[in-house]
Amino acid sequence: MTNHDSDKLATDAKEIVIPVGGMTCASCSAAVERALSKVPGVTRAAVNLATERAVVSYDPSVARVSNLKQAISGAGYEPRALETGSKAVDAHRAEKEREIRVLKTKLAVSACFAIPLFYVAMGAMLGWPLPPFIDPMAHPLRYALAEVVLVIPVIAAGYRFYLVGIKAIAHGSPNMDSLIAMGTSAAVIYSLWGTVNIARGSTGMAENLYFETAGIIITLILLGKTLEAISKGKTSESIKKLMGLQPKTATVVQDGAEIEIPIEEVEVGDVVKVRPGEKIPVDGEILEGRTTVDESMLTGESIPVGKGPGDRVIGASINKNGSISFRVTTVGADTVLSRIIKLVEDAQGSKAPIAAMADIVSGYFVPVVFGIAVVAAVLWLAFGATVVFALTVFVAVLTIACPCALGLATPTAIMVGTGKGAEYGVLIKSGEALETAHAVRTIVFDKTGTLTKGKPELTDISVANGFSETDLLAYAAAAERGSEHPLGEAIVLAAEGRNAKRLAADSFEAIPGFGIAASVEGKEVLLGNARFLSSKAIAVNEAVADGYAEAGKTPMHVAIGGAYAGAIAVADVLKESSADAIAALHGMGVEVVMITGDARKTAEAIARQVGIDRVLAEVLPQDKAAEVAKLQAEGKRVAMVGDGINDAPALAQADIGIAIGSGTDVAMESASIVLMRSDLMDVPTALKLSKNVIRNIKQNLFWAFGYNVIGIPVAAGVLHLFGGPLLNPIFAAAAMSLSSVSVLTNALRLRNFKPFIKESTMKKTLSIEGMTCGHCTARVTKALQAVPGVAEVSVSLEKKNAVVAGDALTDATLRSAVEEAGYEVKGIA
Numbered sequence: 004m005t006n007h008d009s010d011k012l013a014t015d016a017k018e019i020v021i022p023v024g025g026m027t028c029a030s031c032s033a034a035v036e037r038a039l040s041k042v043p044g045v046t047r048a049a050v051n052l053a054t055e056r057a058v059v060s061y062d063p064s065v066a067r068v069s070n071l072k073q074a075i076s077g078a079g080y081e082p083r084a085l086e087t088g089s090k091a092v093d094a095h096r097a098e099k100e101r102e103i104r105v106l107k108t109k110l111a112v113s114a115c116f117a118i119p120l121f122y123v124a125m126g127a128m129l130g131w132p133l134p135p136f137i138d139p140m141a142h143p144l145r146y147a148l149a150e151v152v153l154v155i156p157v158i159a160a161g162y163r164f165y166l167v168g169i170k171a172i173a174h175g176s177p178n179m180d181s182l183i184a185m186g187t188s189a190a191v192i193y194s195l196w197g198t199v200n201i202a203r204g205s206t207g208m209a210e211n212l213y214f215e216t217a218g219i220i221i222t223l224i225l226l227g228k229t230l231e232a233i234s235k236g237k238t239s240e241s242i243k244k245l246m247g248l249q250p251k252t253a254t255v256v257q258d259g260a261e262i263e264i265p266i267e268e269v270e271v272g273d274v275v276k277v278r279p280g281e282k283i284p285v286d287g288e289i290l291e292g293r294t295t296v297d298e299s300m301l302t303g304e305s306i307p308v309g310k311g312p313g314d315r316v317i318g319a320s321i322n323k324n325g326s327i328s329f330r331v332t333t334v335g336a337d338t339v340l341s342r343i344i345k346l347v348e349d350a351q352g353s354k355a356p357i358a359a360m361a362d363i364v365s366g367y368f369v370p371v372v373f374g375i376a377v378v379a380a381v382l383w384l385a386f387g388a389t390v391v392f393a394l395t396v397f398v399a400v401l402t403i404a405c406p407c408a409l410g411l412a413t414p415t416a417i418m419v420g421t422g423k424g425a426e427y428g429v430l431i432k433s434g435e436a437l438e439t440a441h442a443v444r445t446i447v448f449d450k451t452g453t454l455t456k457g458k459p460e461l462t463d464i465s466v467a468n469g470f471s472e473t474d475l476l477a478y479a480a481a482a483e484r485g486s487e488h489p490l491g492e493a494i495v496l497a498a499e500g501r502n503a504k505r506l507a508a509d510s511f512e513a514i515p516g517f518g519i520a521a522s523v524e525g526k527e528v529l530l531g532n533a534r535f536l537s538s539k540a541i542a543v544n545e546a547v548a549d550g551y552a553e554a555g556k557t558p559m560h561v562a563i564g565g566a567y568a569g570a571i572a573v574a575d576v577l578k579e580s581s582a583d584a585i586a587a588l589h590g591m592g593v594e595v596v597m598i599t600g601d602a603r604k605t606a607e608a609i610a611r612q613v614g615i616d617r618v619l620a621e622v623l624p625q626d627k628a629a630e631v632a633k634l635q636a637e638g639k640r641v642a643m644v645g646d647g648i649n650d651a652p653a654l655a656q657a658d659i660g661i662a663i664g665s666g667t668d669v670a671m672e673s674a675s676i677v678l679m680r681s682d683l684m685d686v687p688t689a690l691k692l693s694k695n696v697i698r699n700i701k702q703n704l705f706w707a708f709g710y711n712v713i714g715i716p717v718a719a720g721v722l723h724l725f726g727g728p729l730l731n732p733i734f735a736a737a738a739m740s741l742s743s744v745s746v747l748t749n750a751l752r753l754r755n756f757k758p759f760i761k762e763s764t765m766k767k768t769l770s771i772e773g774m775t776c777g778h779c780t781a782r783v784t785k786a787l788q789a790v791p792g793v794a795e796v797s798v799s800l801e802k803k804n805a806v807v808a809g810d811a812l813t814d815a816t817l818r819s820a821v822e823e824a825g826y827e828v829k830g831i832a
Contacts, residue, residue, distance in 0.1 A: 283329075514535065631656045
């Protein structure tokens with residue numbers, strides 16, 4: 004194959020996401036993955052047990068979607084149709100609710116018969132009273148038949164274990180259901196054989212019936228599956244929240260009339276009307292009206308943003324206080340919300356490298372466990388144990404083994420972690436990015452637009468020879484209005500902001516490398532560097548200018564009518580969050596590097612203001628990637644934070660590229676993590692989140708591997724060899740059910756993750772009336788935590804108050820949240 008052909012294949016490769024039904028454990032997902040990988044034309048297949056989806060990359064000229072679905076069906080599982088948009092939310096929610104209802108019904112039926120079955124079976128041994136007509140000593144056959152009658156509904160409730168398990172064995176890919184089916188079938192078949200022997204006169208077999216073992220195992224596993232389904236539903240809450248943000252309809256202006264239509268029917272170019280308090284349905288550009296827009300649900304930015312004609316609006320944000328009309332620019336999958344959802348879904352469906360060992364083990368797990376069960380039973384028989392003892396060992400080994408925990412350990416943590424990140428405006432694109440980020444020890448910040456606001460501002464004015472600041476600004480602004488230089492724009496804006504008199508320039512001349520000369524109301528105005536004014540025989544205050552330069556600012560001298568008027572300093576001002584973010588990174592043991600094209604003196608002055616460890620100055624845009632590579636060559640794991648097109652190569656070169664949300668699409672495409680806001684506190688938040696998720700995954704994997712490594716030998720009778728007890732299969736089933744639930748519960752702890760907050764975070768204390776119990780404080784806490792900008796909440800029932808910490812908190816939003824929860828705010832301090 005030529006290079007051209009291989010390039011064509013790579014270009015033509017398509018990716019599809021197929022929901023898969025019927026998977027119950029890691030062995031199932033491994034079987035589907037193997038089946039898909041064998042389809043000609045498939046280049047990559049990744050199956051996620053937690054999301055129940057298969058992500059497949061394939062060459063459409065070789066393979067078709069129907070081939071992929073056939074492969075899934077051939078492996079014994081169900082390929083499902085993929086819905087998109089709001090329908091997907093409703094369909095997925097309905098499917099999960101139906102699944103939980105069915106499991107609860109099966110559990111109720113199973114428990115109703117398993118509990119009396121257990122009582123009947125154990126009553127004889129423990130001396131519990133039994134009806135005389137099923138007394139095992141007097142009527143052993145009736146006793147056995149009573150157990151048969153009671154176990155049949157339990158087996159019927161757990162029929163799916165047998166259906167799926169046997170089908171999986173037939174397809175050569177046994178799974179967890181296969182282990183349950185084999186273990187309980189062995190107990191039931193042996194007990195049925197015992198019942199036949201009782202009917203033939205061997206009444207002693209009444210003591211060796213194991214119907215209750217099968218019944219209790221099925222009931223306990225159904226309990227575990229029900230709890231697992233409920234927990235799994237909670238892991239995807241964040242993505243469901245995002246999906247549920249988009250309104251169902253939009254008000255479109257057609258021929259002067261306002262028509263409400265379904266969101267799916269809105270087209271690019273339509274004019275949409277949005278009233279105060281309504282959600283903006285899709286992305287667009289404002290044509291008429293002014294308002295403020297709450298974008299917190301998408302970006303995490305708590306302060307509403309002012310918008311007017313020409314400004315961009317984002318679908319699913321809330322129009323606060325003005326009516327606007329806007330022209331639709333993107334719909335469907337191209338909107339910001341849809342792209343965020345797609346990014347989070349892709350991340351949740353991805354695999355972290357840390358899960359590789361679990362994936363390998365899962366592929367061989369069930370056959371190995373079955374082999375261990377058979378070998379253990381045969382060895383015990385060989386060393387003189389009874390058939391009943393060997394059967395107990397066989398059933399216990401099959402029942403205790405849990406591939407579910409292995410399969411859920413990584414994806415559940417990634418699902419909860421990436422979803423939580425999205426809630427705070429931190430979008431992590433993959434499990435690999437999550438894992439890499441936690442090991443970062445050096446972060447490189449681009450200066451302009453990342454550490455700084457990217458827009459010069461006037462910072463200082465020094466006047467001389469009797470001129471006032473207002474006069475100096477008025478003349479300087481008049482001269483600069485003819486300039487297109489960004490420094491000049493900063494002076495003009497400052498003059499307007501300070502209400503300086505607006506003067507007009509009669510003439511204007513730019514002298515490259517020196518400054519500008521203009522005539523304003525008959526006076527010559529000179530504005531530029533010291534050499535420029537000195538060439539005009541005007542003495543300047545160089546000490547003041549040098550002080551500005553040492554602080555990282557750009558000084559400009561001003562002369563009016565031949566007299567020195569003073570100096571102006573303009574700088575690209577640091578963002579308010581820069582110093583706090585760098586302090587937080589230092590607290591995490593991370594080295595902070597700044598990269599800039601500025602002169603070293605200026606760059607080092609800025610670095611001193613925020614505590615930067617290392618400065619890479621006078622770096623050309625095209626050389627940024629090379630500088631990142633040099634840091635990597637020192638053995639450092641490097642993250643790069645940037646926002647511009649010229650940052651894209653460096654973002655791609657770094658181990659982790661972090662693009663800030665106010666940046667360009669090119670930068671975001673090159674990055675592994677996207678910050679929806681331009682708040683740099685989100686950088687340490689992203690690292691903190693990755694560390695928490697990876698720690699959670701390690702805990703889950705340790706539990707999943709440790710449980711099986713210890714549990715299977717115990718079930719095989721290792722303790723009994725040294726005089727210890729033999730594990731009852733009922734306890735083995737209970738342990739197995741709890742193992743996967745414990746992994747899910749541990750992953751759900753990530754929902755309590757809190758981002759870094761600025762040291763300048765405000766605190767407010769609310770006096771609340773109406774709280775009478777712990778349930779009340781829980782409701783108030785939940786209501787306040789949902790307020791945009793809130794980072795911490797502490798509610799005291801005794802003091803009847805709530806202390807809230809966060810950023811840009813307003814009394815109105817806090818009061819509204821508490822009142823919506825049903826309580827009254829008496830005061831806010």
